[in-house]
Amino acid sequence: MSPKSLLLAAALLAAPVAALAQTADPAPFKAPKIVLVGDSTTAVQGGWGPSFCGKHVTSVVACINLARGGRSSGNYRAEGSWALAMHEIRSGGFSDTYVLIQFGHNDQPGKPGRSTELATEFPANLKRYVEEVRAAGGKPVLVTPLTRRQFKDGKLVDDLGPWAEVTRKIATETQTPLVDLHALSTAAVQAIGPVEAMRFAQSAPDPRVREAARSGTTIEARFYEPAIPGATVPPAPPPAPPPPVQNNAAAEPMGTPKAAFDYTHLGHEGADYFSTMVAKALADAVPTLRRQLLP
Template sequence: MRILCLGDSIMQYNDFSAFPQTGWVQELARFFPETTEWLNFARNGRSTKSFIDEGRFARVMKEAEEGDFALIQFAHNDEKSADPARYTSAEKGCAFRKNLSFFVRELRSKGVKPVLLTPMARRMFENGKIKNSHGQYPQAIIETAAEENVPCIDMTALTMNLLSAEGEEKSRRFYMNFDSALYENFPEGRSDNSHLRPEGAHAFSRLAAAEIKKIAEKFPEYKELSDFCMSNCGGRFLEVSGENSEIDDEFTVFQK
């Protein structure tokens, strides 16, 4: 079984040079058999718009094969209204929803089964309560999935619930938010409440895996995906981005 991953830096594969930053699907591989192949096209800073404009989706379509599954998760960069190269509106009839529908329909035309996911919550607390920083985007994804009749995993709600249960201080360990002299790659520390460390990637992927396991109850054509999830686990990764590391500005926008 092959799983294609379309998204931004929260999903992206990270090598040793970015450690401890970890894309959450790197940990999701732990919940699948070692025979599962992961083609991770996610990349720092991409929105649905830039993913298309830069030719990354064309690359996905070139590699996609009948019988593949695809995990599609955007919003962090579509939200950036000050950046016309990436911004898309989540309003009905606007680009964000149209781009998601385009991904779904094009992938389906090649026999790929797509799954839409709402974005991971940022660690943003207000008066001790977790805050939704994603505005209308999660609902836009949920509604688009319903219109296209594809599975949707509401990771925004799931991760917000987890962060709320963990609390503001304890949940810090999930994110690239840490003191100096802890990691060689970041000797001065980091104050980033968007990107994940291994513990956060694992905690969030565990939530996703539980939902993937149930997908076939409503979408029987996804039975292989559900059956493979949490069965004979220990996956491997094929990282296909093939480019040099880039600096991502996400953490500079959403700091605590």
């Protein structure tokens, strides 16, 4: 066979290999993943999480919301939700996996099966989450609990302050980035006031609930049945005044919160407002994520 024929035969043999190389799948695109862990104030319904994932991360970021209504730092693990989160952390395929962890609302007393002990159990739970995220190759970020929006005599009722302070302490002890959502949301809601803050809820309040807030003290959201649209609103009954603050243990049951007015959960406007707060604070707390976060 002549040299020319040999070259032609070699070219024909190489052609399928070249074509295969052109059609082979490229190497996986490396991008970060963000996993949200927490309760209903982060979850898909009633929390800031949906707006955060939908509006505040770039298109290359995978954002997975595993927060669940009615969960505390204790029962989130006990029911197996944390095992699901750990699977996401260990799955690989991403340049980094950041895990935002926010608990506190359901760790408070009065919630059977959910409450944890503030001085010992709650901090131990947070520390264990941080350690396990790191051991699995992820990067934990602690988030202090979103404030509720109840007022007494014109001042925001800061019933979640102790749980926020413990979260800050664990962040410092474990050298974990912190998004101090509690401090930011408390300052913002106090500045807005009780009436304006009602726009952050999942639905509008009964007119009598709104009117009571004008005095500077909110009344229990479930004290009155919601008004029927178009119906004449009767005056508030004269007997003993309703409780000054909502019974949060009763108003925040396990599972997805009902789309009703309360002082804890968020509607679309509230989710947008507080998710913007989270995104800006996260960019400061984790500078390596800044270019992947949208203000």
